[in-house]
Amino acid sequence: MAFDAIETPFGKIDKIVGGAATYAAYAATNFVKPVQQISIVGYDFPKEEMAELKSRGVQLEGVEIVPDKKSFFWSGRYHEDMNSRDTLITDLNVLGDFNPKVPDSYQDAEFLMLGNLAPAVQISVIHQMKKRPMLIAMDTMNFWMEIAMEDLRKVLKEVDLLMVNDAEARQLTKQFSLVKAAKAILQMGPKFLVIKKGEHGALLFHGDEVFFAPALPLEEVFDPTGAGDTFAGGFMGHLAKTGDISFDNMKRGIIVGSAMASFCVEKFGPTRLKEITKNDIDKRIHQFKDLVSFEIELV
């Protein structure tokens, strides 16, 4: 949970609430409640945002508020090709000493999503769970592959699902082909792999099976910040709602996640996620169905 400053070809905002856990929570609460949040913020994180999250079914007992430090701050600039961005500022602030504690009231969680943090921190959360959740999913990034690859290999062995983007899948495996990269990653621990390709959609791998969902073709991607975390929130929210971790249900999760991400990019930060209704989500899922559905007999 953090603050971002964002510049895109369409506009600029100096300070808006962000952070993977914020996006994921706003997305997931459309499908399941409570969402049991674990994070850390500073004295400057808005009380109104906390109240808003709470009113949507986000439990905040696991969110540490540090009274004498600022919240994590990230500032970045997107180019016309919204798939690439430059990071301008990263102020760790409170995140520098983040040592997450899983509250007792969270111990029955069936679905655990580990955001992109140091692998050692991710492991500590897994080990704090007295009963193993039905599904443990994790995100990671190139930075940890460079400085903490050994720890990363350990977490990978303990999770069921890895969610990364195409560049990260390539870097993790030294394979350019995403199919080869997927095979290699499924040997490292996770039984399921989601590769996010931004505007080019997402792939789900499991054993020899593969599923693909496109991104919704949009007139304008206004701000892609948080789209991947929103996708993760929608995906995990759908799985948790249904309690079903079959490959077929994960396909549905990918579609739900893609639909949520397609809203996220329409306005700065999580703004759009706070506006949409169940009816908007239903309509968008229908659009995805129309986008890829075809009937065909054989040649």
Add this chain to the structure above:
Amino acid sequence: MAFDAIETPFGKIDKIVGGAATYAAYAATNFVKPVQQISIVGYDFPKEEMAELKSRGVQLEGVEIVPDKKSFFWSGRYHEDMNSRDTLITDLNVLGDFNPKVPDSYQDAEFLMLGNLAPAVQISVIHQMKKRPMLIAMDTMNFWMEIAMEDLRKVLKEVDLLMVNDAEARQLTKQFSLVKAAKAILQMGPKFLVIKKGEHGALLFHGDEVFFAPALPLEEVFDPTGAGDTFAGGFMGHLAKTGDISFDNMKRGIIVGSAMASFCVEKFGPTRLKEITKNDIDKRIHQFKDLVSFEIELV
């Protein structure tokens, strides 16, 4: 119809038969016969290739053989990212004076695909048709947008369907968003638009409708040369076979085209297209169905 020299990260071949019309014909004859070919070759174009095409149902009356000139030759090199390539050599040879004549025996053609050539040449073919075909489709490229934009605008007014890649759609409209580019192109004449995105799939636009088909995730894209033309051949072949130019049937055409293209990239040039059977094609179309199919109820 031409010769290519191709270098990819996986290998190198000094001379192999190529050319848009060759790929399109090999793909289309899996679905419809005859394919009435119009092209030009030199004295060096292999008689065996002509015989092979003929045996598969390609009529060659419209293929001019120039006795004292060489066939068109292209040489290129692909990078690891197979979406980009460098052209090393372009020897126009016979193509420099190509002035296609539509034979009388071709006059009843219901489906006309205009390959990527000077817009003035494309117009001349349309005007030689005494009865307008049910569907006229065309390809084009950035080069014609730069040197013959006025002619290109004229052809666009006379065709039903434009097939281009994403960069070409952007250049034609000066719109980065493919959705905006599609809207602009559908104002220029064509009622249907196919945007090919290589490994990222293809989009079909018509009015307010849009359909997306992914490329099949492959372990290796061995040689992408001709994939777009193979896609066009499969697409048009399916439409011609069914005689149905509805949006729903074009969706099927996109899937058929994508399946054919997924074979094309497996070996150098059109090699793989000559090996596959109807059974291979059926299996691959099933794979596409599995790749994107999901069942979902609403939230």
